[in-house]
Amino acid sequence: TGTYSWSGMFRGEVADTKSEAVDLVKGDPSTQANPEDRLMIRFEEEPTPKSVTIVLWSVEDKKEIKTYKKTGKISVPTTPGRYVYQITADWKEGDGDFAFPIEVK
Template sequence: MKRFLFIGLIVIAIAVGWFFSRDPFRHQPPELTVTIENREVKVYRGTYSWSGMFRGETADAKAEAVDLVKGDSSTRANPEDRLTIRFEDGPAPKSVAIVLWSVKDHKEMKTYKKIERITVPSTPGKYVYQIKADWKEGNGDFAFPIDVK
């Protein structure tokens, strides 16, 4: 009898652990961490939609990526510095697309489908990176400005 009770308690503990590992109380996409050559970059969250087990949330930034970071200080970077992008504490995204925008003329310059090897532009200027990520639970847009010297 004690053996069945012990096995039952282990099964319940595993089920509870699995339940909380699914992060049922999350109502926003995971935080995004960006570094340029090991220096952390301030990232701004834009529009997102998320459906958790107990609660969902939708937020509309009502701004394009360049306008979302307008007036905020840019992170300085050297030509060809390497970007590292990582989502913290949450499920891994199903897909990620990164768009490089020119601040000067608000034009899309390049879209990256693979986030493993991204370097900043070699031409000096002000740029904004927009990260669009999709999860099973929803999606989110993030942006950060850089100033290549």
């Protein structure tokens, strides 16, 4: 979990990590993937986000590779290497950033 803000009826909370997505998951184990495997991003708990943006980052050079606005199914890169997916979601109650690393074999 990265930067987020959330406000409910009786309390609110804000956290700022001040870290890039790649740094956020440094040291975390990567999920193994094969070239062109498909990812499905979904939030299982209510409420459903109003909007979701996903950014694919290269771990090697910390550069943004691609931004996805549609989150149904996303193909992982075909080039072997370590990558990070950053998910930014917005709800009526707030917003949040999440990140996870993958390694394409």
